[in-house]
Amino acid sequence: MKVKLFSLVTVFLMIFMYGKSQSARISATAAADATEIKELHLPPAERGGGRPFMEVLNERKTTRHFSERELEPHLLSGLLWAANGINREDDGKRTAPSARDMREIDIYIITPQGAYLYMPEGHQTKLIKAGDFRKEAAGRSEFAASAPIILVFVANAKKMEKMDAAAKDAYAHIDCGYVSQNVYLYCASENLATVALGGVDKEGMTKILDLKEDKVILSQPVGHMD
Numbered sequence: 001m002k003v004k005l006f007s008l009v010t011v012f013l014m015i016f017m018y019g020k021s022q023s024a025r026i027s028a029t030a031a032a033d034a035t036e037i038k039e040l041h042l043p044p045a046e047r048g049g050g051r052p053f054m055e056v057l058n059e060r061k062t063t064r065h066f067s068e069r070e071l072e073p074h075l076l077s078g079l080l081w082a083a084n085g086i087n088r089e090d091d092g093k094r095t096a097p098s099a100r101d102m103r104e105i106d107i108y109i110i111t112p113q114g115a116y117l118y119m120p121e122g123h124q125t126k127l128i129k130a131g132d133f134r135k136e137a138a139g140r141s142e143f144a145a146s147a148p149i150i151l152v153f154v155a156n157a158k159k160m161e162k163m164d165a166a167a168k169d170a171y172a173h174i175d176c177g178y179v180s181q182n183v184y185l186y187c188a189s190e191n192l193a194t195v196a197l198g199g200v201d202k203e204g205m206t207k208i209l210d211l212k213e214d215k216v217i218l219s220q221p222v223g224h225m226d
């Protein structure tokens, strides 16, 4: 009887210890995954320099071949600021105009590591979700899925609340066009490759970014020339 009880206790202890070690292993893996995600560091954006404006217009073009080389932090910083950063600190106005100053175009940055949101206030980014979602961001344009970053432009419904329904859609698309053109111009200035992509997988990106009322409008990969 004593022997039986002893073996029972031993088996119970072994199961208990195994369970503990497994859960420790799982949480260690989760922690490793979380630390492996690269934060996007944005140094202050360089607001001077670049090519002369008329040269930039002369060089503005669509390019559909991208080097897979990562964009250096100073280029990512300049790109995001040029796209829709704050150029007037006193009232937070942007490099791109927006109807009724709604500032409703959010920029998500899709990298091989994750999806990030650009926050013009503070010129920083926030990780939204870990994982490589470039396939969905490229959508029908598969050639773009290997670009080091793909910007996804999203109209933020909360910021358009005061506008009537019929006007919302049109203004969101118009405002997005300015942001996209800013990206084109920055790329021309820095000799980077870019293309606006109307074929972005809107449904896929909506799910990945967990957007409720917000609308995906356009995506735009950016990379070094191949």
Ligand SMILES: Cc1cc2nc3c(=O)[nH]c(=O)nc-3n(C[C@H](O)[C@H](O)[C@H](O)COP(=O)(O)O)c2cc1C
Residues within 6 Å of the ligand: 060, 061, 062, 063, 064, 141, 195, 196, 197, 198, 199, 200, 218
């Ligand atoms: C709103 C918009 C959507 C576009 N969508 C795509 C697209 O899905 N795939 C693509 O390869 N190019 C796309 N383009 C790029 C155009 O094809 C390109 O701008 C056009 O051929 C003119 O070339 P350029 O930009 O070099 O002047 C798009 C451009 C705009 C403005």
